[in-house]
Amino acid sequence: MxxxxxxxxxxxxxxxxxxxxxxxxxxxxxxxxxxxxxxxxxxxxxxxxxxxxxxxxxxxxxxxxxxxxxxxxxxxxxxxxxxxxxxxxxxxxxxxxxxxxxASGAKKAAPAKAAAAPKAKAAPKKAAVKAEAPKAKAAPKKAAPKKADDLKKVEGIGPKIAETLIAAGISTFAELANTKADKIAEIIADVRGNHVTDTWPAQAKLAAEGKWDELKKWQDELDGGKA
Structure with a gap:
């Protein structure tokens, strides 16, 4: 077999x-x-x-x-x-x-049929007396969009992985630094290739603190993000 x-x-x-x-x-x-x-x-x-x-x-x-x-x-x-x-x-x-x-259950199960949609109820008739329309509330101000960092500056992260992390809500170095390596590996599990995430949070922490020289020196010793 x-x-x-x-x-x-x-x-x-x-x-x-x-x-x-x-x-x-x-x-x-x-x-x-x-x-x-x-x-x-x-x-x-x-x-x-x-x-x-x-x-x-x-x-x-x-x-x-x-x-x-x-x-x-x-x-x-x-x-x-x-x-x-x-x-x-x-x-x-x-x-x-x-x-x-x-090999148990080798045949795929047939998809279940969708249940029939319930009939819509007739809308109730409006009362003859007109109610005073409430005053419209001022719309709350929208928060300024969060600026994303270039996650590709972390050794081992390419364009596809950066796109996947941003879609999962991790768009800045600080957010990546606060995410455990196991959780990052789980998020990018569907991205093809071999990705070892052990050093990514530590690299992101240096980037978030602006320690670029220290990060560059360390990255020269890494191999695809691996120590």
């Missing part, structure tokens, strides 16, 4: 007791994780294809260890501009072992 499942933004063909290397997960070593975005199941007799996922199916695995891949050199240069930048990157991975493939 095997399944095709999405794990940390990638699709894998997995079977029981198989080891898989995925983009780094937030789970601790030894913890169990479940992936319920199963796209296909094959039990040896029947093949079930999701639309796009199979309802009730899941792949259960155990985190073995966290590790990092080989270093990749990224070199950028612009001709006749005097621009040359050399960076190194080591991708973070998590080794997991598949413990079981759950």
């Amino acid at each position: 095997y399944a095709i499942v999405e794990m940390a933004g990638q699709q894998f063909k997995v079977a029981k007791d198989q080891k898989v290397y995925v983009h780094r997960l937030q789970a601790e070593e030894g913890k169990k994780v479940t992936f319920d975005n199963v796209l296909l199941l094959d039990d040896g007799k029947n093949v079930t294809v999701g639309a796009p996922a199979i309802d009730g199916a899941a792949v259960e695995a155990k985190v073995v260890k966290h590790l990092r891949g080989d270093k990749v050199i990224v070199f950028k240069k612009k001709r006749r501009k005097g621009y040359a930048v050399k960076n190194g990157h080591r991708q973070s991975f998590t080794e997991i072992v598949v413990e079981s493939i759950v």
